[in-house]
Amino acid sequence: MGRIPRAYLMNRIVTLLLTIWIAATLIWIIPRLSPVDPADIMLGRMAAGAGAVENADQILEQLKENFGLNDPLVVQYVKYITNVITFDFGLSTASFPTPVASLVAKALPWTIGLMLLSITITFFIGNILGALMVWEKSPKLVKVAIPAAMVFTSIPPILSGLLLMWIFAAKLRWFPLTGSYGLTVEPGWSWSFVQSVIHHGFLPALAIVIVTFGFWALGMRGLMITVQGEDYVTLAKAKGLRPRYILYKYMIRNAILPQITAFALKIGLLVAGQVLVERIFAYNGMGKLLYDAILDQDFPVIQGVSYVIILMTALAVFLVDLLYPFIDPRIQHEGG
Amino acid sequence: MNALTITDLSIDFPTTKGVVHAVSNLSLAIDKGRRIGFIGESGSGKTTTALAVMQMLASPGFVSGGSIDLGGTDVLALGEEAMRKTRLRRVSYIPQGAMNSLNPIMRVEDQLWDAIVAHEGKTDRTALQDRSDTVLESVGLPARVGRLYPHELSGGMKQRVCIALGVILTPELIIADEPTSALDVVTQRHVMQTLKDVQARIGAGLILIGHDMGLMAQSVDELAVLKDGVLVEHGAVRQIIEDPQHPYTKDLISSVPLVGGESFLDAEVGAPPVNRGKDGVPLLEFEDVRKDYGAVTALQPMSFKLDGEVPKIISIVGQSGSGKSTMGSIMLGFNPPSTGRVLFEGQDVARMGAAASLDFRKNVQAVFQDPYACFNPFYRVDHALKFPFKRFGYATSDAQVQDKMREVCVAVGLDPDLILSRFPHELSGGQRQRLIVARALMLSPKLLIADEPVSMVDASLRATILKNIYDLKDRYGISILYITHDLATAYHVSDYVIVLYQGHIAEAGPPRDVIGDPRHPYTQLLIDSIPWPDLDRSWGSDTTAAEDAEKLDAMARENKTVFRGEIPGFWLHVADREVAA
Secondary structure (H helix, E strand, C coil): CCCCCHHHHHHHHHHHHHHHHHHHHHHHHHHHHCCCCHHHHHHHHHHHHHCCCCCHHHHHHHHHHHCCCCCCHHHHHHHHHHHHHCCCCCECCCCCCCEHHHHHHHHHHHHHHHHHHHHHHHHHHHHHHHHHHHCCCCCHHHHHHHHHHHHHHHCCHHHHHHHHHHHHHHHCCCCCCCCCCCCCCCCCCCHHHHHHHHHHHHHHHHHHHHHHHHHHHHHHHHHHHHHHCCHHHHHHHHCCCCHHHHHHHHHHHHHHHHHHHHHHHHHHHHHHCCHHHHHHCCCCCHHHHHHHHHHCCCHHHHHHHHHHHHHHHHHHHHHHHHHHHHHCCCHHHHCC | CEEEEEEEEEEEEEECCEEEEEEEEEEEEEECCCEEEEECCCCCCHHHHHHHHCCCCCCCCEEEEEEEEECCEEHHHCCHHHHHHHECCCEEEECCCHHHCCCCCCCHHHHHHHHHHHHHCCCCHHHHHHHHHHHHHHCCCCHHHHHCCHHHCCHHHHHHHHHHHHHCCCCCEEEEECCCCCCCHHHHHHHHHHHHHHHHHHCCEEEEEECCHHHHHHHCCEEEEEECCEEEEEEEHHHHHHCCCCHHHHHHHHCCCCCCCCCCCCCCCCCCCCCCCCCCCCCEEEEEEEEEECCEEEEEEEEEEECCCCCCEEEEECCCCCCHHHHHHHHCCCCCCCEEEEEECCEEHHHCCHHHHHHHHHHEEEECCCCCCCCCCCCCHHHHHHHHHHHCCCCCCHHHHHHHHHHHHHHCCCCHHHHCCCCHHHCCHHHHHHHHHHHHHHCCCCEEEEECCCCCCCHHHHHHHHHHHHHHHHHHCCEEEEEECCHHHHHHHCCEEEEEECCEEEEEECHHHHCCCCCCHHHHHHHHHCCCCCCCCCCCCHHHHHHHHHHHHHHHHHCCEEECCCECCEEEEECCCCEEC
């Protein structure tokens, strides 16, 4: 198996750092192009609470000063970048004065738990089904049933979520309607808490699995068709190898390679998550945090969440790049 | 006893347009230890017959009649599991696409071991290691090759691995489907010698599928000629080559271009060629061009000047890895030289402005090896012809575009009414390759770079396509650089030949001298390696294969260039090299 050549590794590390830097910069620029002034919005929120705000101009000025908006752009940028390195995104404007970092820290584990679980399940189910659609030895039933199941892929997750909620939570009462854990359990590493988390996470995860497995299945199907026509598969058959062995070691093992790259890209996106799925299940993850932040025009939170998304994507791609020489021996020669 | 007896075999492929009879009533028998060649064009049913013996027909094909008897076993009656156990153990298959026949993610020896385990069950690891090392040695590969991945092997090595795989369980019958079609002549000879050698040693029957009459003559005992699924002629190879009965067999034999043989080109002398050169300025010029890939020098410094005044065909010949395709891509400006300059009509190709660059693209066209990969499958043929014509601003009216398209189709021997409205996948390989020539012709280029233009089409079509290309020279005044590994065709079409070996020019001069009477040992080796459709001409034995390798090494150390005379309008110079007299 492969080992990672130094030039290849350096190349990937530089790419990783460059991606993160460019992304952080974009995240800084884009809100500055928005016509909306977050200080105005905060003031508006205060006015809505108190009826009228005295010394509005002074407060506005004070806020701008506190947020550093009066500094020259270069100073703002340098401050921003140094803060970003330490994951300091300042304070949320909507839940003032909670730091963005702590909001993200609270939401992230929920999303990673829910999404990592559902996307991993989806990845395996989808790829196996996609492979079986092509394999000549698959039972007829499988070849008919899988394309039929693809219908679910065209349902938006919000609908599948509501449908599952209605059947399994509202009618059958097997699962709770909303929330990420029961109100009666104390968060911590206790069995009852873990049980409650799984119980609450099941429906949102299922909602995601049934609408996204088709993506993997269709992708895998296309790759398998290509691999099926390869000479090495013909020769494997002529060698008298067992069909299941050919399926795994000659076909799936080769067809899966591009899917693994796609998986890395999805891992990044999972943090943004299925925003709507989290929303309808009132699941306290990153998706809901982002959704609320957009509604509240809470720029620091939007920036923080976006940064985490990009960081996760870049890291996932980086890890896959490191993994690749071990799963595809041809890579060593192309890299560097 | 016969290794294989086929009786009245018919194979049908039901399609939406009716049933295609791929093989009809074919009967023949193969003795143990004998070699039989299946020869015919693509679509003649030779591979289909072989696959039927292994029950590996591609869907929806099926055996519609007859029987196949493999050493006493009725193959067609075998169940799936029994057939699986028969494959490789009793009948093995050496596939055509050596480049792609090994699983890229498994080491070579793992792919030998899984075959043994599939037939004999789990075995001790050291026993497996012994057997894979032994079988690799028997095909002339060192045991360490087993530890490598397929991408680390050359084409010839991969093909040897496939042969090793084919004999590892000592089968009664070996089916080799064009095992050397992707290899150059020198490697082809070594691989065929290895195959014959191990086949004789284990005493198996051998079916060699191919379309090259010369290779057949040098390799098999009997020949079966197939055409459209019918066995048209079968007999001892000498009898068939010296006294063919069927007109199709005669065609196959006569379509092999021979060095020194009769030309397949009509010697018609048309109007004197048009002068399309710029006065005094060479059409194409290499100025001390050298190309390195990392530490490897793919092309040693060379200079040449090609005059455009009288169109010429310059052939560049050599094995794979000789640097000939690198030379082609440098000329096309796709691949900048490491040092030196490429000049087209006096302008440096690497430093052209937008307008000059467009003019260069217009005047220098290319024909590549693979006619299947050259067309965008979404567009009809007329789009492929029309697009560059419009893009380069030649089009004045729709009618003129139509006329031009019809003209170029006719020029390459295609019927415009049939071709223009079709999609590329509806055309044969030969038709596609002619279309590529037609597409180049649309732009009336001054220079055509043809990189192995006929190596992927059937032998009988090669002559026609080469003739199309050859005619461009006189009829349209196009100079051609013909890059090939096929010395026989280079002999017939070219005005000047350059023989490349590992980036060096080994020999250069007019074809009658260089190919007809080679002086450089490398050129001699190339000529000796050509399989001739002549049984009395020796193709060398296995010992010469080892000698050849040594000879090549010695040549790499010496590396002298032999110049064999000049032709007007072409000037070649090799820098800093000792030039042999």
